[in-house]
Amino acid sequence: MLLEKSFAIARTGELVIQCIEACIYQKIDNGLRLDGHGIIKINGLGSLYMEFVCLKSENIPFHFGGADFPKDLFDPKQELFFECLSLDGEKIEASGFSLNIREFNTHRPFRFVVGFAEIYKHVNFDYPNQQNSYLYFEINELSRVPKNKGNTTTSTLGSESWSLNQTVLKGEEFDISIIDHKGYVEVYANGDFDVDNLFLALTFYIGFTSGTSPQAYAMSKRSGRVLTHYIRSIRNSVRSQTIPYPIPENVLVDGVISFKSHYELFFNIWHVLKNHNVYFESTYAQWKRVFAAFNTESALSNLTISTSVEGVLIDVFMPKLVEEARDEAYEKEKLEIIEKLKGLEIDPAKRNTIIKQVTGWGNLYAAKALGMLVDKKLISIAEKKAWEKLRHAAAHPKFTPKTTERQIKEHHRVAGCINLFNKLILNVYSYSGAQFEFGEVRKSKIVVHDMVDILGLEKQSLIDLAPVKPNIEAMGVTEPAGGPMIFVNKLKELLSRLFK
Structure with missing residues (x-):
């Protein structure tokens, strides 16, 4: 099958699919229909596209400047579909794309380029x-x-x-x-x-x-x-x-190369996705935002990292922390004050403003929620302060000279915020084990953290995972006191000697 064979050439970007019959159409009355042929390729950016030669067309309205399809991108009824018959006799399809036809291309035959997010083939x-x-x-x-x-x-x-x-x-x-x-x-x-x-x-x-x-x-x-x-x-x-990854690939604990915590992380991700989908969607979305922004300008990446921490707090942790922080006696006093305020004979707009302020007394906000997580030993005071300073500076930017002192200060704030973000994500997925702690330039530390139960999620554990126990003394490798050792440059050498 062509697409099965295309894994290798898609990998290198050398994909070429000859379409002897091709059609682009809409499934609506008086919808666009284009019939012709063409070639599907991958460009240097990695995007799929087709050089389409139209031989027959229906329902192309004439407009100076051309016509866009679908006209309304948010109307599912106007969705575009693509079908073709390849030179090998396979039916290949695509959907959900868009195209623009210039006014000069309304007479057949004409050629244009259409981009696809994906093409696919169904097989019984x-x-x-x-x-x-x-x-x-x-x-x-x-x-x-x-x-x-x-x-x-x-x-x-x-x-x-x-x-x-x-x-x-x-x-x-x-x-x-x-x-x-x-x-x-x-x-x-x-x-x-x-x-x-x-x-x-x-x-x-x-x-x-x-x-x-x-x-x-x-x-x-x-x-x-x-x-x-x-x-x-x-x-x-x-x-x-x-971007900096949060946990080491291989660690040595008590003379054993342990993968257990790493693998358990995956099974907990799977468990949360199936049973607490909002938690998964939030953490995955915020992580993608951090990744996308990390290699951009520092002002944008700093704002994204700090607001992504806030996003995870709001979606995942704060609903649980609000329950803990709720003071029924205090809430009762607030209601009594609000009732008294309603009876004041002052300008209604001013009265409503005051009532709104009183209503917000005691509400849980991001900094307060982080303070509760500090008390629970999930994060450190330094990480909380790093987030507060980075969040404030990113949200209220002002010009500051890029001195060495300033760059060092920003580096430590960003590192502390990344540590905080990683700890929140790992906690959602009940992770216990070795983690990277960033801060020192080009020299991250490895620390071991036990999971702090905040969300009350069931942890998935691995069974019958055989650890790898190398002969440390024979290899001339020693483990430093007080913690695990990560294999960086020596890992390949160690494992090759282990499995000879």
Whole structure:
């Protein structure tokens, strides 16, 4: 099948699909219809597009300046659809795109370019004894998910090489495999699960723990008896962007290379997504905002990081903290004051303003909520102060000379805010274990944090996870007193000697 073969050429951007018959249309009365042929390619930015040659058209209104389709982007009835028959005889589809036809292109034949977010092909899948769900996708971004399985690769010349390049995760609903190759990562899952939800959980897990933004340029998924292949647009510029990732890939604790906390994080992400979807949607959305802003101008990234902390607080933590902070006696006194204010014979507008102020007494706001989290030992006072200063400076900008002293101060504020943001996200997913603590330039610390139960969520635990216990003394590696040791430059050497 063409799209199955296209994973490799989509990976390199060399995709070319010859469409001998192609049609763009709307499913409404008097809707646009364009018939012709063309070629689907991927441009240097990573976007899918088609060079469409129109031979026959219907319902193109003539306007100076051209016509836009759909006219109303927010009207689902005006959605555009695409179908084509490839040179290999396959039916390929797309939907949800837009296009502009210039007034000079209203006479046939004419040529134009249309961009697609994705193209796809449906295949009937009717094999007995197959599991209900299947997901496979590839990404070009780096994955720092710990590896627990090695593989031997044979070259075309017959030479063999071994590498620890695969992660295998098993749950009640699925078996997952994440395999690192040179230049790309492939991910697949089998079982009985919601395919779209698992895709979200995996991309968030890989991206959050790797400091990257995974973009699936090719994907296959199946639910029941319908298998669908996708080729998707990506942004090549994002592939070169990274942000500080919150937890180490490999740590040594008591002489054992432990992956347990890292893997438990994924299963807790999956649990929260299924059972507390608002928490997942909020944390995933805020993390994507932080990632997008991190490599921009500092003023914009600082504002985004600080407001993303506020977003997670409002969506996730504050509803729980409000219940704890509520003082019934105080609320009763407020109501009594408000009733007395209503009886004052003053200007109604002024009276309503005063009443509004009294109503807000004691309300929980972001800084107060962070203070409660300090009391619960989830975050530090320094992190709370860093957020307050960064939030205020970003929301009320004024010119300040870029002195060395100023840059150092801003660095520590941003680092403290990132630490705070990571702690909030990790707490939502019941994470206990080693975390990075940023602050020192080019020298992050590793600290171990136990999970502080604030949201009352059930934690998912791994069973039968075999730890890797190397012979530390034989390798000449020592563990510093008082904490774990991360393998940075020595990790490959250590593991290769371990698995010889």
